[in-house]
Amino acid sequence: MKINTLAVLLLFFAFAACGEERPSEEELMEDTPRVAFFNNVQSLCGETFSGESTYPDDPDHDLVDTGLEVYVRSCEEDRIEVDLLRDGGDTWHATWVLEMRELGLHLYHDHIGDKEYEEGEEPLTGYGGYADDRGTEFLQYFPADEHTAEILPEAETNVWSLEYYPTEEKLVYYLERHQEPRFRAEVFLN
Secondary structure: OOOOHHHHHHHHHHHHHOOOOOOOHHHHHHHOHHHHHHHHHHOOOOOEEEEEEEEOOOOOOOOOOOOEEEEEEEEOOOEEEEEEEEOOOOEEEEEEEEEEEOOEEEEEEEOOOOOOOOOOOOOOOOEEEEOOOOOOOOEEEEEOOHHHHHHOHHHOOOEEEEEEEOOOOEEEEEEEEOOEEEEEEEEEEO
């Protein structure tokens, strides 16, 4: 599994400068909440969760008043793809892609999937951000990155979060904009 090589080197040098024993790369990887979170989600590969949105109450929103299904479809060493389906799993909506990149854990939204679109009618896709330092092994926050601000300026203040509750076998996807709730969904392991 890849982690930020520069961060590992800096930690090694910091420990060397202090005269302390340096942790191995494996120990560093196990200690980071982002890597632990990635591993926890990866352990769900092949699992399906069902539930619904719990916010907003707007009946015109595509994901309100419809069953939601989340399928942890694909897991590789540094990439996890999670499909979000609606209408009880009959309509593909998006894929959440979690990747361990050089700069850290990244979440982005793929709204293209296997669908074919007319030229100029393609949905906006590829927005997301890197996990910040507030996360834990079961919860990560992803503030919008520069790419998101460029392609979707109104989403510049977006913060997405993913949370896994192992004892309840529940996933929560949450989005806020301007520090206000925008969307929240709860899904439970089938």
